[in-house]
Each structure stands twice: as structure tokens, then as C-alpha cells.
Amino acid sequence: MEEAVKTGIIAFSAAIAISVPALATALAQSRIGAAMAGAVAERPELAGTAIIMVAIPETMVILGLVIAFMITTLNTVAH
């Protein structure tokens, strides 16, 4: 039982580690995306820059994924 609770907490922690940065990334991307869409409408040559700009906040969710994976790996190692 105690082991199951421990596993549950680890899984929950991993879920938080990925979900919170995912929400933050989504929020940032929505704003950057809207702004860049406006910029590209006026200056189409900015399309390439726009793609990069939108990709920048993805760092958060990628690091979140890494941390979540490390948390679950810790679980495996603990076993």
C-alpha cells in the first residue's frame, strides 16, 4: 500500500512537471503566435522569424518533459 502511494506521488509529480510548463508554453505561444501573425500579415518576409519565435517558449515544456522523465526514471531506479 505504502509503495503504491509512493508510486502515485511520483507519477503525480511527473504529471505536474510536464503539465504546468505545457500550460505556460501554450499561454506564451498563443500570445507570440497572435503577435507574429499580425507581423507576418504586414511583412511576409518575417515568416521564418515567426516560426522561430513561436518555438522559443517550447523550451519550457521540453525541460518539463525531461524533468518528468527523470522523475519516472527515479521511480524505476528506486524499484
Place this chain on the structure above:
Amino acid sequence: MIEKMAKVEILGLKDISMDTVNVIQDLGTLHIEDLSERIASASTKRMTQMAVDPKQADREAALSELRAKVGDLIRDLQPDTECICREDIGQEYDLVWSDNVEVMISRIERMLREVERETRDVVDKKADLTLELARLEKYVPIMQKIQPLAARVAGSPDMASIALIIERKYKAILSYLNEEIGKLTNGESEVVAADVDEESTAALVVFNRRYLKQVHEFLAVQDVNQVRLPSDLAKKPIDQAVAEVRAKMAEIPAKIDEIDRKLEEATGKYSVKLIAARNAIHDRVEAMETLPKFGQTDQVFMISGWLPQESVEPMEEALQESFGDKVMITVTDIREEEEFEDTPVALHNKPFVRYFEAIYLLMKYPKYGTVDPTIVFAIFFPMFFGLMVGDIGYGIIIMILGWLAHKKFREKPLVNMIGYILSVGGAWTIAFGVLYFEFFGDLLEKAFHAWHIHLPLLGTETSTFKFPIIRIDAFEFMLVACCLIGFLHISLGLIIGIVNGVRGKDKKHIIEKAGTLASLIGIVMAISRLIFGWMPMWVVIIGALLFIGGMVGAGIGGGMGGVVESIVGAGNILSYSRLIAIGLASVIMAEVANDLAGQMWGGVFGIMMGLAIAIILHSLNIVIACFSPSIHSLRLHLVESFGKFFEPAKYKYEPFKKTGGEG
């Protein structure tokens, strides 16, 4: 690499300035400097901006007018430019072109008169017929709606009718019209309506003929669209009018086809001439518009600009041959940092690297005198791409698709470049696929699950290097490997930054970049001992000293920004963890595709369903694999690595040459 340039100044007698421009334009190698600003800010006024001769201005206006006419004719004839041979255009261009502007203008005018004589009437007739057809097409649905309404009043000679067309959103006005016309005609009227289409409603006002004038006057004041048939149909019964409209509509397309055939003949005959004339006019106007960029004294003109060093000699020879001593050229090497700023940049890379110049669609060229990082991009971009996707099957598909796009779209530079880059990325994907032992996900692992070669080369007990590297299992090892690759990538950026500083003789720049590099190395040394326990303890002490010393150096060289940059260096390294994170997403999706397909497997239907699911999901994964890893690989270059050294150029090398307006 960045092409070596030479600064040149060309001086000559003013009466041959236009001839000199022609020779320079023919050679097409000189990037002309606009001297107007330099002249305006000069303390002495010995040299002024080159004035344009009023006659020249008249000729320029005449050419602009001709350009508009040629453009109109090209639009009328609509030639298929893809099918026209460029050599034919080139030959015709040579026939039209003359160094004497007036001769060129008269040649083009003569040609235009000939084209207009043959095409003007037919083009006008086609326009009239097209307009007529559009008008009649509008009438038909309206008349069809009105026809049954009109039939009801046709039997009573005392009654008159007026057809109206109203926008559907203003349909409510009909009840108002009914009420008001009822008052005008003492109740001897009726308004009936039917919707024509989504936007309009047709209505027929039927009333006693005695009130014709009053009703017409009332409707005129109300600003309602009355349907007015062409005069020859207006007095005919509506049935007959509809029939005649239909007959006319049937005739017009045949007439238009006949005209199109005539126009096609004219297109075949004149399109090359017209395009050549358009190109020649463009180049001539371009040459004329260049004149105000020159400087002049009473007798002499001066052209300043830059040439690739290898083009200096041909320029000297051409000017000597054409004008002898009347034109002089002086050449100076560009050595000083201040001169780097304004020097236009041309890149000259080997074929393999040249395609990767596509990155400069997203950023400016590197500043003259600095290192061209295209080679870094050419090595690391496809490598990162392959590291993230890492699948033999995906790699083969991406490589083939990329190569096909590269070969098929030779005329479209962007697709051609992207195709090449993808095919190189595909090759790296295959290489990493072998390392990960992945073929459409875990198919190989499932087939040879017992086959594991263990090669314990480095790492901790839990992350020993072994072949194959199963990415999900070897996550920690891959994370460390990716961060190490990131460390090398960023360090390379900083080393290029130091080289740029040495070339520009900028000591502060060198200290800043060297300091940042030292602190980065210090952090990595400390981490290697404190987290992974790889190195002896004294490495931590050296690492800490390097970090602090580097931070001080970065502060001396780059101020507060330099200190911050040296501290966030470790954060930049962590950003490379995306290499494994994106890769994991890709491999997990591929495994999901295989598992789902595996669950369906069994029986003919099951096999077909399984195959369909596998094909759909793997295709989706390949499409995602083409975009997401590319974007992240780009980002790692533009933000993490190039951000450490890249200085953008002010100007791209754009030689003054005959382009025909085609870039």
C-alpha cells in the same frame, strides 16, 4: 566563406558617364555605393551629387510610359512564361537593346504599334463581349423569377409593371413600397417578390397604367434598382426577352473562343518580343536611376563601389578597352574594421555548403570581416535533425523525398535548397537510426529483441554506453550526451566569436568571448565531478576558478551583459536537452503506431486495418519529424550558438547588372 571584396572608385569625363554606366552594367559585378549622403555631409562642396540631364528625365518618363503599355499588352495576351525559352528572350533583348536610349525607345514604339494594330480591336471586342455576358448572366435569374409574376398581369392591358432588384438584407423595404404605392394608386397596385439568390430579391410592382408617371417618380426618389433590360429587349414580352437573352448568352462564348484563337496566334508571335522589351526597359530605367548615386565636379563624374577581388581585373580591362584614359579606376583593399561595416557581403561556399545558405532567409548575412558560419550550420543542423528523428525507415523516406524535391524543383531555389537539406538530414537520420537500432520505431528491436551488443565505453552504472542505444531506456545517457554536444556547439560559437574579435582587432570582444568560454568550461568541469563523479576533486577547484575568472573577464569585455551571458551559459547547454526530448516524442509515437497496428493484426481484415493504421500514424510522424526537429535545430543555431558571435551585415552584395527585373 565571405568573398573578399575591394573598394573601387571610378573617375571619368562627364560626357561619357552614361556609356560608362552601360559598360559597368554589362559586366554586372560592381555594387554601387550611394554617394549622395556622403556628399551632403561633406564639409567641402567640391563634389556634388550627379545631376540628371532634363533630356534624360524626359527619356526616363517615355520609357516608364512604354513599360506601362508593354505591361498592359502582356496582361492582355497572357503568355505562358514558363514555356518561353530564355534564350529566345535573350536574342530578342539584344535586338531591342541599344546604348542609345532614343534608338531603343523608337524600336520599342515601332514594335508596340505593330502589336497594337493586330491585337487592340480584338482585345477590346473580347472585353465588350465578356462584359455583355456578365450582364446577361445577371439578368437571367432575375427574369426567370419575374416571368411567372409578369405572366399574371400580361393578360390585362390596363395594368403596367415595373421589375425591381433589391438586396436581401433590405427586403423589409418591400412592405413600405407596397403601402406607399398603394396610396399613390388608390389601392390599384400590388407588389410581389421572390428571392433570386442569397444576396438579392426580385420584385414586380403591378399597378394601373394611369399611375405610371407617379409610380416611376416615386421609385426614382426611393433609390431602388429598377431592372432595365437592354433597349432592344425592353419593349418585348418577357417570355420573348428571356429567350433572346438565352440565345445571346449561347452565342457569346463561341465568339470569345474565336477571339481567343486570334489572341493565341498574337501571343505566339509577340510574347517573346514583349517580354524582351519589358526586360530591356527595366534594365535601362535601372541604369538611369543609378546616376543620382554618383558624384560629380564640373568636368568629372565619380562612381564608388565594391567589387569581388577576382572581378577587379576584368573591370579594369573593360574600362580601359572602352574608354582608354578617359576613365580611371582606383582600387583599395578593405582592411580596417570601420570599412567592414559598410562593405557589402557576398558568400562563396562549396556546393555542399551552399544549399545551407538557406539559413540567411531567416537572418542577414554575416558582417564583412567576420567568420561565415554556414559551414557550422551545414554540419550541425542535419546532425541535430538526425539525432532527434533517428530512425532508419524514416531516414530513407525523408532522404528520398528531399532528394526528389531537390531534383524536381531546380527552378525554385527555396524548395531546391530545402530538399537538399532534408536529404542530408535524412542521411544523418539513417546513421542515428542504426545507432538507436530503430526502423519505423521498435520493429527491429521486436524482431531481434534478444540481440544486444553491450559496449561499455563511458557513463555511470545506470547509463553505460551500449549498442544499440534504446532511447527510452538510455534517457539519462542521451540527456548527458545531448548536453555535451550542446557544450561543444556553444563553445564553437564562442571560439568563432574570439576569431571575429581577433580579425576586427577588438580586444574587449576577445576578452568577453574568452571569459564566457572559460566560465562555461568551468561549469562543465564542476558538473562532471559533482553530479556524475567522472573526474577527480581537484577538477572542481579548477572549474570554479575558471568560472569566476571567466565571469570577471566577460564583465571586463562586455560589462554587465557579459557577466549575465557567462552565467546563463549553463542554461543554454540545458536547452540542448530538446535533442533527446523531441526524439523521445518521435520514438514513442512510432511505437504507439506499431502497438496499435499490432493489436489489429490477425485475419485479412485485421492485417489491412493494422497496415492502414501503421501507414497513417507513421506518415503523420514523418511529417511532424520534418517540421518539429527542423524548427528546434534552427532555434539551437540561431539562439544558442550564433547568438554568441553573429554580427549581421548592413548590406548584401547586389551588383548593378542587367536583370530584366528578375532579381
